[in-house]
Amino acid sequence: MFVKRRGLKYKFILGSIAAIVVATALTTTLLLILVDSSPQHIIIYLLFASVFYVLIGSTLILFLSKIMVQPVISLTEKVHEVRNGNFDISIENKSSGDEMGELFEGFNAMVKDLKTSISDLRAEKEKAELYSRQLYDSKAKLEAIFNGISDGIMVINRDFRIIAVNPFFEKIMGHPPPELVGHHCYEMCHDGGYLCQGCNAIATFESGRYLSSMRTVADKAGEKRYFDVHNFPLRNEKGEVQQVIEYVKEVTGVIRAREKLEQSRRLAELGELAAKVAHEVRNPLHAIEGAAHYLLNEFQTNNIITTFGTLIRDQVARLNKVTSDLLNYAKPMTADLAPGQVVPIIQRSLDIVKHHLEAKGINVRFSYPHELPLILIDGRQLEQAIINLVVNAADAMSYCGQLVVEVKTLESPSNGIDEGIQIAVADDGCGMDDQVRKMMFSPFFTTKEKGKGTGLGLSTVYGIV
Structure with missing residues (x-):
């Protein structure tokens, strides 16, 4: 008991003395x-x-060494195992009460704490990796939404x-996002070194409030584009506005x-009013036309009456055409569809305007397949549309032009089955810029000389189609 309570050094000293004494x-x-039994062999005995001293001493030293060194060797082996990642080990403490026992207890406690710490670190690492993946996924989703x-x-x-x-700004500023990031926003907007006039971002930075406005920007072609601009403040942990999000929607x-x-x-409203006026004007026009016709028939030998009568008749005809165009444009276009052939209707339309075409020396080429399917059409409206297109084409051509109706x-394209019929009217006139x-289908828009067109021909065609 006395020896166990001593330190390792004292164990070694006492063990050595005891071995020497024994x-x-x-x-x-x-x-x-x-020597007592055989004094004459004393030298041999010595x-x-x-030799006996040497053997006993060596044996005792080896024994003591094993007792003292073996725990150190065992500890070294355990240390190597710990270095290789094995934390499920411990050293049995057979030397409690001395330095070696304390070393073993400390080693076991250290391995236990190390195992716990590494386990905690692995758990934290897994959490960090999970949070990193979640953060990456969130970032990817936000970028997908943002872009x-x-x-x-x-x-x-x-x-x-x-x-x-985001990529939408390339349509506004004409630069891809990589070229925009890092530059001043006003440099990208107007290539100037000054802030935009009326910039809401300035007010948002100063007031910290959400602001919105409508901005008008002219594109490269000079066309106006309209944008709703919304500015939202982004604050830091102190509540200070550090950045501004500008949301731009083209309207x-x-x-x-x-x-x-x-x-x-x-x-x-104008069409309704014009129709009322045209209706009221038509009755007096009929009376004037009738009077002019009577004067031309009764006074054929009077040059003055013939000249002015002809002028009155022609102007009445022009006014009748204007009132007819207004009435046709103003009245509702309800289609009365029925199966029919388009070729007879087109031919009848060309016959109606034949005199007008011949007066300008226009050559008409009308082509069509020999067999055409029946289609649902409103013959009256189709006739009106063809007449308007042909007259408009004739007015756009000079004398002796070429008119093609096909x-x-x-x-x-997938099965070769007929899907419909196409009617094309082409001329060799000046064309359109x-x-x-x-503006070609806008009501009352015309490029003809004053008094020669109402601007309702193509608009009526558009309404019919």
Whole structure:
């Protein structure tokens, strides 16, 4: 018990002294016995005693070494296992009460704590990897939403530099997003070194409030484009506005549709008024036309009456055409559909305007397949549309022009089955520029000389089709 409570150093010292005492006592006792029995062999006995001393001493030293060194070797092996990642080990403490026992207890406690710490670290690592994956997924979703929105989103800092921008802004600023990020927003908007006049981002940075406005921008072609601009503040942890999100939605289509709706409303009112006026004017015109016809028949030899009578008749005819156009445009176009052939209707329409075409020396080429299917048509409206197209084409051509009216069937590209009929009216006139092409179907729009057109011909055709 006394030895166990001592330190390792004292164990070694006491064990060595005890071994020496035991070896000396045994050797001396044995030597005395042998010398007593045979004094003449004392030298041999002394040599034997020396050898015995060496053997006993060596044995005791090896034994003590094993007792002292073996725990250290075992500890070293355990340390190597821990270094290789094996934390499910421990050292059995057979030396409690000394330094080696404390070392074993400390080693076991250290391995246990290390195992717990590594387990905690692995758990935290797994959590971190999970959070990282979730963050990556969230970032990918936000980027997909950010880039997929059909409206413009731009983030700017207090220096008015673009931090982030989605692809829509390329349509507005003419630069792809990589070229926009890092530059001042006003440089990208108007290539100038000054802030945009009336910029809501300035007010949002100063007030910290959401602001919105409508901006008008002219594109490269000079066409006006309209945008709803919304500015939202982004605050830091101190509540200070650090960045501004600018959300831009193009409303050009809505504005144009609203303008067209308003124009249509006004035109409807105008058409209704014009129809009433035309109806009231028509009756007096018939009377004037009848009087002019009577004067021309009764006073054929009077040159003055003949000249002015002819003038009155021609002007009445022109006014009748204007009133007819107004009435046709104003009345509702309800189709009375029935199966029929288009060729007879087109031929009848050409016969109606034949005199007008011959007066200008216009050559007409009418082509169509020999067999055409019956289709649902409103013969009266189709005739009116053909007449308006032919007259409009004739007015656009100079003397001796070429007018082509072509009918052909439309076949499905997949199965070759007839899907309908196409009627094309072409002329070799001056053609139309882009501005005229945009306005060609607008009511009362005409390129003809004053007094020679009402601007309702193609508009009526558009309404019929």
